[in-house]
Amino acid sequence: MxxxxxxxxxxxxxxxxxxxxDGTxxxxxxxxxxxxxxxxxxxPMETQLVSSLGVKVGGRTVPDANFEGIRTGVTAGREDAFAPAPETPSDTQAGPVRWNVDAVERLGHVPSFVRGMVKKIYNEYAKERGIEEMTPEIMDRARSDLGLEGM
Ligand SMILES: [Zn+2]
Structure with a gap:
C-alpha cells in the first residue's frame, strides 16, 4: 500500500x-x-482486514485490532486468510448459523478474496445475538452495528 x-x-x-x-x-x-x-x-473492519492480510503500513505490520468477536481465528498473516470461513465450532454453544437463499446471494456479491472473512464476521454477529438464520436484513443490521457500511 x-x-x-x-x-x-x-x-x-x-x-x-x-x-x-478502538480498532481504527x-x-x-x-x-x-x-x-x-x-x-x-x-x-475497525478495514484495519482488521489489513492486519489479516499481513499488509505492512509504513513498513510495520498493523497490530491485531481489538475487535471483539472476530479475533478468534483471524490472526495476522494466517495462511488460509483467503479461504472460505471454516465451519468450525465457535466458542459459543449455539449451532452454525443458517444462511438463507437471499443472504447467500448477497454474500456472493462480496469480492471472493474477503468473502470468507466477511461471512465469518456476520456469523459471529449472529451467534453473539442468538440469531439462527442469516438474512439480508440481519446483514444490514450487522453492517450498521459494526460500522461496515460500504462493505
Ligand atoms: Zn507533492
Missing part, C-alpha cells in the same frame, strides 16, 4: 501512524517534494 502525490508524481513518505485503541487506524503520509500531507483512516 502506498500513496502518490499526484502533482509531483512522487511516492509519499510515511510520517506517522496512530492506533487509537490512522496513518499520515507526506510528499517529500511539495510537503503535501495526506492521511489514511481505516475503520
Amino acid at each position: 502506498k500513496f502518490l502525490c499526484v502533482d509531483c508524481d512522487r511516492q509519499m513518505a510515511f510520517e506517522e501512524r496512530a492506533v487509537p485503541g 487506524l490512522a496513518a499520515v503520509f507526506t510528499c517529500p517534494s511539495c510537503g503535501r500531507r495526506t492521511a489514511m483512516l481505516a475503520n
Whole structure:
C-alpha cells in the first residue's frame, strides 16, 4: 500500500501512524517534494482486514485490532486468510448459523478474496445475538452495528 502525490508524481513518505485503541487506524503520509500531507483512516473492519492480510503500513505490520468477536481465528498473516470461513465450532454453544437463499446471494456479491472473512464476521454477529438464520436484513443490521457500511 502506498500513496502518490499526484502533482509531483512522487511516492509519499510515511510520517506517522496512530492506533487509537478502538480498532481504527490512522496513518499520515507526506510528499517529500511539495510537503503535501495526506492521511489514511481505516475503520475497525478495514484495519482488521489489513492486519489479516499481513499488509505492512509504513513498513510495520498493523497490530491485531481489538475487535471483539472476530479475533478468534483471524490472526495476522494466517495462511488460509483467503479461504472460505471454516465451519468450525465457535466458542459459543449455539449451532452454525443458517444462511438463507437471499443472504447467500448477497454474500456472493462480496469480492471472493474477503468473502470468507466477511461471512465469518456476520456469523459471529449472529451467534453473539442468538440469531439462527442469516438474512439480508440481519446483514444490514450487522453492517450498521459494526460500522461496515460500504462493505
Ligand atoms: Zn507533492
